[in-house]
Amino acid sequence: MPELPEIETIVLALKDLIVGRRIQEVTWDWPKSFPGLEPARQALLGQVITGVERRAKMIFIHLSSGDLLHIHLKMTGQLVYQPATREPLKSTRVIFQLDDGMALFFNDTRKFGWINLINKEDLNQLTSIRRLGPEPLKVGFTAKILEKQLSRRPNTSIKAALLDQSVVAGLGNIYCDEALFLAGILPDRHVNSLSQAEVKSLHRSIRRVLKDSISLGGSTRRDYRNAKGEIGHYLDHAWVYNRQGQACRKCGQTIQKIRVAQRGTHFCPHCQV
DNA sequence: CACTTGACCTGTCCGC
């Protein structure tokens, strides 16, 4: 599901909803969703949640012990704060009971997502985190930085490069297509064919689509829900994603769908060159 | 090293 705007939406809400709450119980039905939960359970019970953060597409829930829950929702994961009495879904993998009568439900139909309990000190050692590229919405993320990051993948398609989390952190299939449309760049162009002006335009477009999506609560194609279980509305306004066969919102030409970097890829053959 | 291809899973949709 979730790319940067969806994770950001979840995290912003969870900060209000669960910080200060104490974890009273943890139950689960699919061990791979929380490897090592059996031993971790004792370390979790009684812990107070002290903060919630996002990095790339990952969620960190800080605990009073100094440990933290490291969460990746992958394609279909949800993290929903609901009354503890709510019936679990068929896809519910882990439930954290909190001290306010509510619970955090980790739902994940496809079981790709995961939760790990890790010590704060060990976090930055993880290669999956150390290799992450810059956060595109931070002030330090300039067109120059994007150009430098892209130069590490000169000979691949711009789409494959943008999907690479070590180039830019947080973009996924939806927002790559959207940003490339706004920048007027065809997704299968090779990185080393881009002009400096195109990279600059791409930089602006990436920031714009991410901000626009956050303001609309992210994208729900099927599974995505925010922390209150609600859908996001960006796809009602999307430029190209999932709009194959429909008219381009800028020029009226028919949006096309092809495969680039093994992913469904949407573009306008007139607006993008 | 740079890049591409399977694997991890379940559910839905489309064509026959």
Add this chain to the structure above:
DNA sequence: TGCGGACAGGTCAAGT
């Protein structure tokens, strides 16, 4: 209705 195949917000390990 049923069945096979393609496809779906992601990321690794293993290939070439």
